[in-house]
Amino acid sequence: MRGAVLAVGTELLLGDVVNSNAAWLGKQLAAAGVEVRASEALPDDLDVLVAAVHRHLSQVDVLVLSGGLGPTVDDLTREAVAAALDAPLVRDPRIEQQLRDRFASWGRPMPDAVLQQADVPAGAEVLENTAGTAPGLWLAQDGKVVVALPGPPHELRAAATTVWPRLAAMTGRVVTTRQVLVHGLGESAVAERVEAVVQLPPGVSLSYLASGGLVRVRFTTTGDPAVLEPLVAATDEVLAEHVWGHDDQTVEGVVQDALLDRGQTVAVAESLTGGALSTVLSGRPGSSATFRGGLVVYATDLKETLAGVPGSLLEASGAVAGDTAAALAAGVRERLGATWGLAVTGVAGPDEQEGKPVGTVFLAVAGPSSEVLEVRLPGDRDRVRALTVQSALHLLRRHLLAR
Amino acid sequence: MRGAVLAVGTELLLGDVVNSNAAWLGKQLAAAGVEVRASEALPDDLDVLVAAVHRHLSQVDVLVLSGGLGPTVDDLTREAVAAALDAPLVRDPRIEQQLRDRFASWGRPMPDAVLQQADVPAGAEVLENTAGTAPGLWLAQDGKVVVALPGPPHELRAAATTVWPRLAAMTGRVVTTRQVLVHGLGESAVAERVEAVVQLPPGVSLSYLASGGLVRVRFTTTGDPAVLEPLVAATDEVLAEHVWGHDDQTVEGVVQDALLDRGQTVAVAESLTGGALSTVLSGRPGSSATFRGGLVVYATDLKETLAGVPGSLLEASGAVAGDTAAALAAGVRERLGATWGLAVTGVAGPDEQEGKPVGTVFLAVAGPSSEVLEVRLPGDRDRVRALTVQSALHLLRRHLLAR
Numbered sequence: 067m068r069g070a071v072l073a074v075g076t077e078l079l080l081g082d083v084v085n086s087n088a089a090w091l092g093k094q095l096a097a098a099g100v101e102v103r104a105s106e107a108l109p110d111d112l113d114v115l116v117a118a119v120h121r122h123l124s125q126v127d128v129l130v131l132s133g134g135l136g137p138t139v140d141d142l143t144r145e146a147v148a149a150a151l152d153a154p155l156v157r158d159p160r161i162e163q164q165l166r167d168r169f170a171s172w173g174r175p176m177p178d179a180v181l182q183q184a185d186v187p188a189g190a191e192v193l194e195n196t197a198g199t200a201p202g203l204w205l206a207q208d209g210k211v212v213v214a215l216p217g218p219p220h221e222l223r224a225a226a227t228t229v230w231p232r233l234a235a236m237t238g239r240v241v242t243t244r245q246v247l248v249h250g251l252g253e254s255a256v257a258e259r260v261e262a263v264v265q266l267p268p269g270v271s272l273s274y275l276a277s278g279g280l281v282r283v284r285f286t287t288t289g290d291p292a293v294l295e296p297l298v299a300a301t302d303e304v305l306a307e308h309v310w311g312h313d314d315q316t317v318e319g320v321v322q323d324a325l326l327d328r329g330q331t332v333a334v335a336e337s338l339t340g341g342a343l344s345t346v347l348s349g350r351p352g353s354s355a356t357f358r359g360g361l362v363v364y365a366t367d368l369k370e371t372l373a374g375v376p377g378s379l380l381e382a383s384g385a386v387a388g389d390t391a392a393a394l395a396a397g398v399r400e401r402l403g404a405t406w407g408l409a410v411t412g413v414a415g416p417d418e419q420e421g422k423p424v425g426t427v428f429l430a431v432a433g434p435s436s437e438v439l440e441v442r443l444p445g446d447r448d449r450v451r452a453l454t455v456q457s458a459l460h461l462l463r464r465h466l467l468a469r
Numbered sequence: 470m471r472g473a474v475l476a477v478g479t480e481l482l483l484g485d486v487v488n489s490n491a492a493w494l495g496k497q498l499a500a501a502g503v504e505v506r507a508s509e510a511l512p513d514d515l516d517v518l519v520a521a522v523h524r525h526l527s528q529v530d531v532l533v534l535s536g537g538l539g540p541t542v543d544d545l546t547r548e549a550v551a552a553a554l555d556a557p558l559v560r561d562p563r564i565e566q567q568l569r570d571r572f573a574s575w576g577r578p579m580p581d582a583v584l585q586q587a588d589v590p591a592g593a594e595v596l597e598n599t600a601g602t603a604p605g606l607w608l609a610q611d612g613k614v615v616v617a618l619p620g621p622p623h624e625l626r627a628a629a630t631t632v633w634p635r636l637a638a639m640t641g642r643v644v645t646t647r648q649v650l651v652h653g654l655g656e657s658a659v660a661e662r663v664e665a666v667v668q669l670p671p672g673v674s675l676s677y678l679a680s681g682g683l684v685r686v687r688f689t690t691t692g693d694p695a696v697l698e699p700l701v702a703a704t705d706e707v708l709a710e711h712v713w714g715h716d717d718q719t720v721e722g723v724v725q726d727a728l729l730d731r732g733q734t735v736a737v738a739e740s741l742t743g744g745a746l747s748t749v750l751s752g753r754p755g756s757s758a759t760f761r762g763g764l765v766v767y768a769t770d771l772k773e774t775l776a777g778v779p780g781s782l783l784e785a786s787g788a789v790a791g792d793t794a795a796a797l798a799a800g801v802r803e804r805l806g807a808t809w810g811l812a813v814t815g816v817a818g819p820d821e822q823e824g825k826p827v828g829t830v831f832l833a834v835a836g837p838s839s840e841v842l843e844v845r846l847p848g849d850r851d852r853v854r855a856l857t858v859q860s861a862l863h864l865l866r867r868h869l870l871a872r
Contacts, residue, residue, distance in 0.1 A: 088481075096484065252577075360744055417754075
């Protein structure tokens with residue numbers, strides 16, 4: 067079964083809103099065994115919408131639309147689906163009553179325009195939206211399925227809950243994906259090594275996703291999932307210590323789980339990242355068991371007063387230096403009472419500092435084992451900060467998992 | 470001039486990556502006077518890509534592609550553009566040398582596959598990519614323009630710098646947008662007040678964008694930009710103290726500029742946000758002149774040991790309380806030697822804390838003037854954290870600009 071995703075809204079074309087629904091819908095469709103062939107953003111223009119529904123329905127079996135189901139005049143998805151499928155709009159008395167009840171429960175008068183949300187193309191099933199007023203629609207015709215979902219992401223998810231199991235039952239086709247997560251090797255080097263040892267069986271595809279200094283090696287099959295296991299094992303072996311996780315793991319998740327397993331904690335002293343490393347380590351639910359806290363020692367004098375870096379060391383080595391990073395890690399570990407101290411100092415830019423170029427970063431871990439690392443990171447201020455956070459998490463991960 | 474945005478990458482269809490480039494490209498095109506008619510994500514499939522380039526070129530004047538310019542076998546954009554425009558790929562010796570130099574400077578051997586990035590369709594101009602190895606392409610043919618840009622967002626931006634002024638010169642049509650940025654009023658209340666005083670001249674459009682607790686009032690024209698000035702002035706006047714900025718300003722930018730103007734500094738003590746407030750205050754270039762540093766007092770005992778909140782107060786009021794927030798702000802102000810101390814403590818979730826529900830947040834500012842604020846923020850953990858950061862920045866802004 068082939069599918070297409072159509073996100074409706076002129077604001078998507080103008081770039082006022084990032085089209086995050088498309089990614090979420092693509093993922094759900096793929097997991098339900100639907101091969102997503104097209105994903106498009108469309109303006110609030112009835113002719114364009116009708117033409118797009120026609121065109122995609124001639125090429126795919128399942129069409130999922132998001133957005134354009136609201137109560138305003140530029141909400142045209144219902145009308146477009148009705149026109150394209152020759153299924154006239156009919157007012158649904160049950161939805162009308164629900165809308166009236168909902169507004170009554172809010173104690174607010176209901177504007178007339180709201181009632182257009184009770185109009186459904188003849189033959190459509192209504193998908194209940196527990197998170198808002200616009201219900202979704204499921205319309206089957208000539209062996210094809212058109213699904214229309216509300217645009218706000220939490221309403222989209224709420225209205226779609228029954229869609230995915232139904233589609234999976236129709237495809238009878240389970241897609242299995244395995245990912246090997248790699249750090250410290252470029253995409254082409256990863257590909258070269260993997261392709262030297264891996265032979266793809268029929269029906270298995272291999273792809274690489276590179277972002278933020280990481281590479282994901284991905285194997286996908288719609289056949290027997292067991293064929294993926296030896297491929298993952300061979301990839302793990304050839305990439306060796308560069309493999310840090312699998313599938314949907316995040317490095318902060320790996321770190322938090324490893325700390326939890328060991329009953330250990332971490333505290334952070336950070337300079338150029340300005341709090342971003344602490345933010346990630348405190349982001350997941352339950353992080354209070356593993357994250358003690360952090361010192362954002364942005365001004366140089368705070369490295370001494372807050373984190374206990376000796377003034378003489380700061381004077382001799384400067385704020386951006388390996389032994390300063392080591393002293394920060396040791397200092398924050400002791401002062402915040404954590405198993406591990408993790409520290410970063412460096413030059414985020416735009417200007418060089420202490421004669422060191424933008425991207426110069428020193429990272430240090432102190433604890434049951436210790437290390438200082440110097441790296442040169444590419445990109446502008448935001449990217450140097452983001453890559454520093456990732457590098458620090460990987461440094462801590464290596465030390466945690468080496469034990 | 471009409472335009473289309475094509476984002477290349479099977480990972481976009483599968484939902485592994487959110488297509489944020491499309492929004493950014495849409496915004497740039499719109500500002501350059503190009504009317505964006507289509508935005509599509511496409512798989513790494515040569516036939517599909519060639520067909521899409523053909524189809525869109527028959528309908529628009531400018532086609533911008535992103536992604537698929539990397540060094541692996543599934544990077545097919547160069548080939549697709551070459552095939553669709555009948556412009557055979559030619560190896561560019563200057564790009565080849567740049568690639569060799571870049572790898573040499575990294576001290577890493579260059580995989581052969583990297584060289585495909587030096588192949589360009591005959592007649593294409595190369596757009597230098599200062600942030601990565603894959604250059605962009607500009608190809609003009611029969612009065613139409615095809616632009617291909619690398620997929621990683623920072624490389625896309627770096628390679629595209631010359632594209633927008635060139636397109637703007639071609640359209641000769643400058644779109645002027647003025648925005649009034651509002652805090653503390655809902656969208657419909659804003660609309661009601663604005664529409665009571667503003668009369669739109671012909672050719673000017675008015676829209677409202679609400680997100681993250683803020684409302685943007687936007688005026689757009691393709692005519693004389695001067696007509697927007699009285700509209701902005703009238704909006705400023707009717708919304709009075711709810712207006713905190715204009716156009717592309719950010720609240721952290723307003724805060725940083727106000728601190729700079731006054732020669733003042735800020736320091737942060739934060740609990741539920743885990744470093745995110747400090748991250749924003751240290752994000753912009755030059756922030757070392759205004760941001761001293763921060764204490765991430767995630768564990769309750771650190772509120773006493775690091776920020777000097779009296780243990781008796783913590784015992785009596787708890788970690789999530791107004792007087793605790795006030796003590797945190799006063800403590801971090803004194804200990805970090807800043808003009809202003811800014812503090813947040815609250816319940817991000819997923820579980821309630823000290824009997825207080827998720828979303829309960831106390832904010833405090835201490836300095837030349839002081840205030841404690843209690844708010845109830847909606848949403849899940851991530852959203853509560855994000856809204857807390859915004860609320861704290863607006864609290865500080867109010868105190869800075871009131872003086």
